[in-house]
Amino acid sequence: MGLDPARVVANLERLRAETGDESGAQRVAWTETWARGRAILADALAGLPVEHERDEAGNDWFTLRGASKRAVLIGGHMDSVPNGGWLDGCLNCLAGAEVVRRLAEEGTPPVTVRLVDWADEEGARYGRSLLGSSAACGSMRDQAELRKLVDRDGVALPNALAAYGVDVDRMTDARRQLKSAAAYLELHIEQGPVLESLGLPLGPVLGTFGVERHRITWTGQAAHSGSTPMAQRRDALAGAAKLALAIREIAAQVGGGAVCTSGNVVCKPGIVTSVVETAEQLLDQRHLDAGQLAELLRLAQEASRRFAEEERIDVAWDRVWGIEPIPFDETLIGLCDEAVREVAGTSHRLPSGPLHDAAEVARSGVPTVMLFVQSLRGLSHTRLEDTKVEHLELSVRALDRLADRTIAWVAGH
Numbered sequence: 406m407g408l409d410p411a412r413v414v415a416n417l418e419r420l421r422a423e424t425g426d427e428s429g430a431q432r433v434a435w436t437e438t439w440a441r442g443r444a445i446l447a448d449a450l451a452g453l454p455v456e457h458e459r460d461e462a463g464n465d466w467f468t469l470r471g472a473s474k475r476a477v478l479i480g481g482h483m484d485s486v487p488n489g490g491w492l493d494g495c496l497n498c499l500a501g502a503e504v505v506r507r508l509a510e511e512g513t514p515p516v517t518v519r520l521v522d523w524a525d526e527e528g529a530r531y532g533r534s535l536l537g538s539s540a541a542c543g544s545m546r547d548q549a550e551l552r553k554l555v556d557r558d559g560v561a562l563p564n565a566l567a568a569y570g571v572d573v574d575r576m577t578d579a580r581r582q583l584k585s586a587a588a589y590l591e592l593h594i595e596q597g598p599v600l601e602s603l604g605l606p607l608g609p610v611l612g613t614f615g616v617e618r619h620r621i622t623w624t625g626q627a628a629h630s631g632s633t634p635m636a637q638r639r640d641a642l643a644g645a646a647k648l649a650l651a652i653r654e655i656a657a658q659v660g661g662g663a664v665c666t667s668g669n670v671v672c673k674p675g676i677v678t679s680v681v682e683t684a685e686q687l688l689d690q691r692h693l694d695a696g697q698l699a700e701l702l703r704l705a706q707e708a709s710r711r712f713a714e715e716e717r718i719d720v721a722w723d724r725v726w727g728i729e730p731i732p733f734d735e736t737l738i739g740l741c742d743e744a745v746r747e748v749a750g751t752s753h754r755l756p757s758g759p760l761h762d763a764a765e766v767a768r769s770g771v772p773t774v775m776l777f778v779q780s781l782r783g784l785s786h787t788r789l790e791d792t793k794v795e796h797l798e799l800s801v802r803a804l805d806r807l808a809d810r811t812i813a814w815v816a817g818h
């Protein structure tokens with residue numbers, strides 16, 4: 406009886422042994438190993454008064470009925486990237502299963518508690534992340550494109566999903582699953598270096614970053630490297646180079662965790678005997694606050710126009726992709742803070758750089774919070790991904806404390 410965090414670690418070890426190899430976890434969604442991983446999750450809940458259901462989008466739901474139909478959801482994803490880590494996504498599920506076990510053993514909870522294993526969070530096979538959660542949360546709009554996707558072996562997405570009982574045309578029927586949802590909780594490894602650098606095991610997550618992603622094309626004039634005096638050059642790379650450095654100051658100036666990355670510059674003609682005529686630069690800017698994100702972009706665009714003038718070149722901006730910041734629920738962040746302090750003494754709130762299923766749930770209007778546990782060396786999506794066992798166990802305890810607080814909060818309003 407009672408919560409047993411060591412059982413979660415044992416289940417993670419079992420999962421690693423049965424669904425991984427020397428290169429790492431191999432639970433790519435819509436494969437046999439993934440299905441085996443999902444069976445191990447179901448096994449962790451065997452013998453409990455928990456109903457198992459697979460929805461139209463392939464998400465697995467485990468429901469412990471409470472006195473009220475209003476439900477506290479705990480989520481994660483059993484799928485992994487190829488050669489993935491042993492914790493990403495499955496820690497959330499197996500820790501959630503342990504919390505559900507503890508609650509079930511104590512009798513009927515005041516509200517319903519549901520564990521969800523989202524289908525295909527990683528998008529490793531078809532390049533479409535958050536597939537199951539976006540279908541259930543109502544943001545999926547790309548069914549027409551999904552029908553055309555083909556994997557590396559030529560298998561079309563609708564066929565791969567059909568093998569697991571999922572019909573692309575009916576995926577969004579999974580929306581009904583969220584009707585009774587009153588709160589959503591997700592534990593996850595941080596996948597970054599912040600908690601480790603602070604020497605802290607756990608932290609509540611404030612939300613997921615908004616992203617502005619742009620392609621910036623600088624246009625100058627190709628000219629001979631030998632015969633063109635320095636003062637007469639119109640060097641496209643000079644603009645890109647100045648901007649690549651300026652975004653550091655812009656990030657510092659805006660602050661609040663702002664990050665800016667110039668991820669690539671492609672130069673043409675790209676030979677040593679010519680001044681660069683065009684430089685195509687990729688810029689990624691992220692912030693948790695929509696206004697500050699817009700400010701990051703405005704400052705970078707303003708700087709680029711100044712550099713274009715200085716270098717007598719042209720600059721053009723193209724938006725490649727973007728997403729608004731998704732803040733988590735203030736009350737649940739507070740409850741998560743309390744839970745972390747209770748089990749670890751100190752708490753540190755931090756934003757999430759990567760997107761998670763939790764972002765889809767939050768976007769659909771369900772109060773949501775995530776809990777991060779420290780990642781060693783900040784590594785993830787590699788077999789080197791790791792977290793100290795003592796921290797894994799603490800994270801299970803914190804999720805358990807958070808679940809109790811959330812159940813009481815939902816029952817009380």
Ligand SMILES: [Zn+2]
Binds near residue numbers: 482493494
């Ligand atoms: Zn994950």
